[in-house]
Amino acid sequence: MVFSSxxxxxxxxxxxxxxxxLLPFKGRSAWILIGSYALYAWWRLDFLWLLVAxxxxxYLYGLILEKQPDGARRRWTLISAIVLNLGALAYFxxxxxxxxxxxxxxxxxxLQPFSWTPILLPIGLSFFIFHAISYIVDVYRREEKAxxxxxxxxxxxxxxxxxxxxxxxxxxxxxxQFRSRTHTMEKFSYGATRFMTGFAKKVLIADSIAPLVxxxxxxxxxxxxxAWLGALAYTLQLYFxxxxxxxxxxxxxxxxxxxxxxxxxxxxxxRSITEFWRRWHMSLSSWLREYLYISLGGNxxxxxxxxxxxxxxxVLGGLWHGxxxxxxxxxxWHGSILAVERRMKEASLWKxxxxxxxxxxxxILVIIGWVMFRADSVPDAFxxxxxxxxxxxxxxxxxxAWQVKPSVLVSxVLGGLLVYLAPYxxxxxxxxxxxxxxxxxxxxATVVLLPLFVLAIMKLxxxxxxxxxxxxx
Amino acid sequence: MTExxxxxxxxxxxxxxxxxxLHWLPAAFLLGVVAVGAxxxxxxxxxxxxxxxxxxxxxxxxxxxxxxNLDARVPWRDASVNLWGGLNARLFGEARDGALIGKEGxxxxxxxxxxSAEDAAEIQGKLAYIQEVRDELKKDGxxxxxxxxxxxxxxxxxxxxxxxxxxTAPLYQSFRADLQKxxxxxxxxxxxxxxxxxxxxxxxxxxxxxxxxxQVAAQAIAPVxxxxxxxxxxxxxAAQTQPEVSRAGDxxxxxxxxxxxxxxxxxxxxxxxxxxxxLFGDESIAVTLVGTSYSAETKDNVWHFDGALAAALGxxxxxxxxxxxxxxxxxxxxxxxxxxxxxxxxxxxxxIPERFLRVQYGD
Numbered sequence: 001m002v003f004s005s006x007x008x009x010x011x012x013x014x015x016x017x018x019x020x021x022l023l024p025f026k027g028r029s030a031w032i033l034i035g036s037y038a039l040y041a042w043w044r045l046d047f048l049w050l051l052v053a054x055x056x057x058x059y060l061y062g063l064i065l066e067k068q069p070d071g072a073r074r075r076w077t078l079i080s081a082i083v084l085n086l087g088a089l090a091y092f093x094x095x096x097x098x099x100x101x102x103x104x105x106x107x108x109x110x111l112q113p114f115s116w117t118p119i120l121l122p123i124g125l126s127f128f129i130f131h132a133i134s135y136i137v138d139v140y141r142r143e144e145k146a147x148x149x150x151x152x153x154x155x156x157x158x159x160x161x162x163x164x165x166x167x168x169x170x171x172x173x174x175x176x177q178f179r180s181r182t183h184t185m186e187k188f189s190y191g192a193t194r195f196m197t198g199f200a201k202k203v204l205i206a207d208s209i210a211p212l213v214x215x216x217x218x219x220x221x222x223x224x225x226x227a228w229l230g231a232l233a234y235t236l237q238l239y240f241x242x243x244x245x246x247x248x249x250x251x252x253x254x255x256x257x258x259x260x261x262x263x264x265x266x267x268x269x270x271r272s273i274t275e276f277w278r279r280w281h282m283s284l285s286s287w288l289r290e291y292l293y294i295s296l297g298g299n300x301x302x303x304x305x306x307x308x309x310x311x312x313x314x315v316l317g318g319l320w321h322g323x324x325x326x327x328x329x330x331x332x333w334h335g336s337i338l339a340v341e342r343r344m345k346e347a348s349l350w351k352x353x354x355x356x357x358x359x360x361x362x363x364i365l366v367i368i369g370w371v372m373f374r375a376d377s378v379p380d381a382f383x384x385x386x387x388x389x390x391x392x393x394x395x396x397x398x399x400x401a402w403q404v405k406p407s408v409l410v411s412x413v414l415g416g417l418l419v420y421l422a423p424y425x426x427x428x429x430x431x432x433x434x435x436x437x438x439x440x441x442x443x444x445a446t447v448v449l450l451p452l453f454v455l456a457i458m459k460l461x462x463x464x465x466x467x468x469x470x471x472x473x
Numbered sequence: 474m475t476e477x478x479x480x481x482x483x484x485x486x487x488x489x490x491x492x493x494x495l496h497w498l499p500a501a502f503l504l505g506v507v508a509v510g511a512x513x514x515x516x517x518x519x520x521x522x523x524x525x526x527x528x529x530x531x532x533x534x535x536x537x538x539x540x541x542n543l544d545a546r547v548p549w550r551d552a553s554v555n556l557w558g559g560l561n562a563r564l565f566g567e568a569r570d571g572a573l574i575g576k577e578g579x580x581x582x583x584x585x586x587x588x589s590a591e592d593a594a595e596i597q598g599k600l601a602y603i604q605e606v607r608d609e610l611k612k613d614g615x616x617x618x619x620x621x622x623x624x625x626x627x628x629x630x631x632x633x634x635x636x637x638x639x640x641t642a643p644l645y646q647s648f649r650a651d652l653q654k655x656x657x658x659x660x661x662x663x664x665x666x667x668x669x670x671x672x673x674x675x676x677x678x679x680x681x682x683x684x685x686x687x688q689v690a691a692q693a694i695a696p697v698x699x700x701x702x703x704x705x706x707x708x709x710x711a712a713q714t715q716p717e718v719s720r721a722g723d724x725x726x727x728x729x730x731x732x733x734x735x736x737x738x739x740x741x742x743x744x745x746x747x748x749x750x751x752l753f754g755d756e757s758i759a760v761t762l763v764g765t766s767y768s769a770e771t772k773d774n775v776w777h778f779d780g781a782l783a784a785a786l787g788x789x790x791x792x793x794x795x796x797x798x799x800x801x802x803x804x805x806x807x808x809x810x811x812x813x814x815x816x817x818x819x820x821x822x823x824x825i826p827e828r829f830l831r832v833q834y835g836d
Contacts, residue, residue: 001539005539005544006510006514006539006543006544006547007538007539007543007544009507009510010507010510010511010513010514010547011511011514011515011543013507014507014508014511017504042532042535043532043535044530044531044532045529045530045531045532046530046531185496185497185500186491186496188500189495189496189497189498189499189500190499191500192499192500192502192503192504193495193499195503196499196502196503211570218589220589220590397638398636398637398638398639398640399588399638399639399640401635401636402573402583402586402635402636402637402638403586405565405567406565406566406567407561407564407565407567410565436491436492439491439492439495440492442491442492442495443492443494443495446494446495446498446499449499450498450499450502453502453503453506454506457506457510457549457553458549458552458553458556458557459553459557460553461544461547461549461550461553461554462550462553462554462556462557462558463557
């Protein structure tokens with residue numbers, strides 16, 4: 001069940017909110033758990049056991065780790081917990097990929113492929129396993145006490161606003177909120193604003209651009225205009241799809257009195273890839289820094305090791321996004337640039353440059369990466385790169401031209417304007433959620449948002465099913 | 474400074490400093506919209522029905538319920554389709570996915586513009602299958618004639634705004650040449666249409682041909698059948714032009730709210746001689762027509778291609794065309810049908826619209 005669907009908006013949400021607000025605080029965690037499990041089971045009932053099992057294992061490991069004294073045995077307990085979680089992730093997410101890659105190698109030597117029934121990837125698996133690992137590691141590091149409240153813990157792991165596509169949250173960010181949080185009309189209104197904003201972003205912009213992205217990435221020999229148009233379209237689609245989802249998640253959480261961390265901070269105005277990763281999918285970046293980069297040694301073992309750790313973090317982060325060599329290469333791309341930028345900074349080669357140069361420069365690097373991220377396979381990505389280099393001609397191909405609709409171009413232009421005007425707007429008016437500097441402008445924006453939300457609902461009903469891009473992860 | 478973001482929770486997420494109206498208006502609006510939507514949804518009868526025979530454990534039942542009982546039936550669906558369809562048509566001159574708006578009220582199906590890397594292989598596969606059919610029909614002593622219908626966007630390219638992809642430019646003539654090379658007669662309907670296109674040969678608002686278009690095609694097919702030198706049982710027909718009616722074509726559903734129509738005078742064909750034994754009478758029918766909705770007898774069919782063909786050939790035609798299945802499936806069905814067994818044809822006219830050449834039908 002996706003947030004931008006009739007079943008969520010008009011059946012799940014009203015029932016959930018009515019019961020939630022009728023219950024006393026003590027009963028709300030249980031209701032969150034029931035609602036979240038119901039939302040998950042709507043996809044497939046038979047995979048609910050995996051969510052329950054991951055939750056149970058993490059809870060038990062938390063209790064064990066808390067009681068164990070520091071030492072080798074405790075370390076092995078942690079390792080076994082991580083292996084168990086990553087084992088589940090590896091089996092469901094990477095087994096098909098591993099076998100396919102193995103078969104590709106064996107077949108190239110003329111050997112028989114290994115017979116294999118493909119495994120279905122449970123939705124949200126990467127997210128709830130990351131949530132579980134963060135909890136276990138926090139308890140191991142004694143940064144967080146193990147919870148003795150299985151209900152609150154299960155509700156944290158399953159909390160439906162972040163269950164399926166994030167944000168990736170640490171338990172300590174929400175632990176206190178499960179014990180105590182306030183419910184006010186102001187907070188609910190803030191949540192409603194964020195939810196409606198995210199809904200409009202997803203349905204009115206991302207979904208409008210989606211057909212052009214599909215058309216361009218399906219071009220067998222894209223020209224330079226085809227490939228760049230497709231790459232730009234995907235750059236905008238992904239941003240409005242995922243940041244729209246994050247807005248909806250943050251909004252829904254706020255309607256229940258929770259405060260979620262921000263997940264995006266105007267990433268496309270970044271002036272380096274290093275800055276981009278401080279602004280894009282911030283909850284994942286934070287998780288990678290906290291549990292992967294630091295665990296690999298961070299910058300504690302010299303320069304060369306730091307560069308390697310940066311690179312490895314991004315490669316593994318890429319692989320986390322999906323079991324495909326495209327994601328690995330996307331991670332290699334970002335990891336390599338991060339390492340180079342770090343080296344340049346340390347060698348004092350990084351000179352302050354004007355924004356008109358660094359922002360487009362960074363965007364080109366980001367867009368090149370997104371092509372690999374979006375392509376179905378590595379050869380498909382290189383097909384697009386050949387097009388971007390103009391090796392298949394320059395002007396728009398007539399196989400694509402008829403699919404370039406004016407409404408899509410208008411959506412792209414509006415999306416582009418929003419991407420670059422929103423930071424300016426935020427600095428003048430105050431981002432939603434921060435202190436408002438120009439209250440009248442904020443009221444005006446809200447008044448514009450309300451009919452847009454209704455228009456978005458009507459567009460949702462007029463179009464076919466469009467899942468969120470991040471659901472595949 | 475680290476390369477990666479830090480978790481940040483904004484301290485004033487509930488915006489206490491915001492103007493009072495922002496403290497309640499978004500909440501009230503969202504709750505109001507959701508409440509109204511929920512009530513309308515629950516009042517919809519299909520929404521209260523759970524799909525039968527679908528598996529709950531694998532999510533099949535939930536998906537069916539969501540897509541078929543809910544999304545397709547929400548009370549505001551038609552209004553939404555009309556609103557967005559109307560907005561796109563008026564603001565951007567766009568139809569919904571599936572059609573393109575041309576000039577002066579002309580609409581075109583997007584199937585005629587679609588291309589993919591697999592097209593060449595698929596088209597070669599079609600050619601091979603047509604040859605198989607020719608060989609299969611030969612077992613009955615029947616000859617195959619392919620009536621390849623040129624795409625509407627090709628014939629009326631001057632009425633389109635979007636350019637038909639260059640990849641498909643030579644398709645009609647090259648496929649027809651391949652058929653002829655394989656010894657399969659295929660009349661040049663494109664040239665016939667180009668000559669007659671001062672009249673509307675296709676409906677402006679429909680994928681299909683007009684009664685005139687069907688007549689032009691039938692008259693182009695007739696000499697090719699005559700050249701086969703067969704002894705076809707004669708039949709005489711009179712064409713009767715019916716009163717003009719307004720007709721909204723099948724492509725108008727892609728442009729909601731525009732009320733586009735075609736004015737058409739349907740032509741019907743009646744046998745005027747004393748024969749006419751029909752399929753179960755004494756007289757056999759020597760010509761069988763197989764094909765798509767361009768030939769099938771349906772309630773929307775005002776073009777009566779089977780009648781036009783019978784009149785042009787001067788013999789009865791057994792119509793085995795089927796609507797909505799493309800050209801391949803009706804032929805497969807015909808080859809195994811009792812009609813073929815009971816009434817073996819001398820000639821089978823297989824009508825194949827050009828746009829279906831690239832479509833994959835599976836096994």
